[in-house]
Amino acid sequence: MNLRFYKYQGTGNDFIIADNRKNEYSLNTDQIRRLCDRRFGIGADGFMLLNEKAGYDFEMKYYNSDGREGSMCGNGGRCIVKFAYHLGIHRNEYKFMAVDGEHEAEIDTDGTVSLKMKDVDKVRKIHGDFVLDTGSPHYIKLVTDVMNADVYKKGRDIRYSKDYEENGINVNFVEQAGDHEIIVRTYERGVEDETYSCGTGVTAAALVCYHNENGYNDVQVKTLGGSLTVEFDRLDDERYNNIWLCGPAEKVFEGNVEVKES
Structure with missing residues (x-):
């Protein structure tokens, strides 16, 4: 063929x-x-x-x-x-x-593509970390020095842990770089390695790192492959809508x- x-x-x-x-x-x-x-x-x-x-x-x-x-x-x-x-x-x-x-x-x-993502109505907290589904399931771990994190090993350990081994989960390591800026590195299931960027992972990380207690948020996200913006409305701790992933x-x-x- x-x-x-x-x-x-x-x-x-x-x-x-x-x-x-x-x-x-x-x-x-x-x-x-x-x-x-x-x-x-x-x-x-x-x-x-x-x-x-x-x-x-x-x-x-x-x-x-x-x-x-x-x-x-x-x-x-x-x-x-x-x-x-x-x-x-x-x-x-x-x-x-x-x-x-x-x-x-x-x-x-300017060629930027903005994609509306599915609404999120549940965020689980697990030992200080977060689990949510933004179209794909994501595990969010907040860290202080993400560029020196062993994303492959630690991400693989979580992805293949007994809770997630069967269906898999994407694992994101997130550093707060400023009031409206985060840095994200992601281990992706299905690829089974770190990727340069993950759109649903970036979205999940941005939701967890909201800044306004209620209302509109605009989070700038740096990845190994470039920068993205996530815009969303926060309704409460677990519910988010009008979520847009924007970038090249x-x-x-x-x-x-x-x-x-x-």
């Missing part, structure tokens, strides 16, 4: 995307895993198909680099919106379907690859 692919990245979180509106691509776990392999394939944190969806501009189908279908990916969502724009799907406001439900998005004049999404290259049967 010959696959026409497009490589996109959002703050270093990179994805292989294919236009599947004609329903011509059907890849299995092994094929996706090999495409995402950085030595034997194209290399990416994830793989996405842009599908037709009645009543929506498109459907986002997301797979982790291990080849298995994943939960919501925030940076992936922003990248696929920019991809849709490059395909000629031009909207003032995009509406698309993902695994966690309907999403809205906008592209600003750029095409890196495009090409064709022969996908071998497996």
Whole structure:
């Protein structure tokens, strides 16, 4: 099978995307895993198909680099919106379907893509840490020197602990850098390593590090791959809505690859 692919990245979180509106691509776990392999394939944190969806501009189908279908990916969502724009799907406001439900998005004049995330109605506190779902499940650990944290080892220990081993969880290490600024590093399940950025993780970290007791918040987030902004309304300790993840999404290259049967 010959696959026409497009490589996109959002703050270093990179994805292989294919236009599947004609329903011509059907890849299995092994094929996706090999495409995402950085030595034997194209290399990416994830793989996405842009599908037709009645009543929506498109459907986002997301797979982790291990080849298995994943939960919501925030940076992936922003990248696929920019991809849709490059395909000629031009909207003032995009509406698309993902695994966690309907999403809205906008592209600003400077190319910034703003993605509306799902509402959050529960935040659990565990031994001073936090667990919440922003489209994907996230564990938030506040630290004082995040750039020297052993994200791979400590993140893997939590992800494979008895509470999370079966379904997995993304683990975020977060440092408060200022009144409205945090630094986030993330160990991602499905990738099973640290990534340069994680959109749903950045969102979860920003919600936990709110500044206004009630009302509107605007948090600047630094990741290894660049900067993002998370805007949201805080209703109380556990409920947040009108959540937007904002930042760059750029095409890196495009090409064709022969996908071998497996």
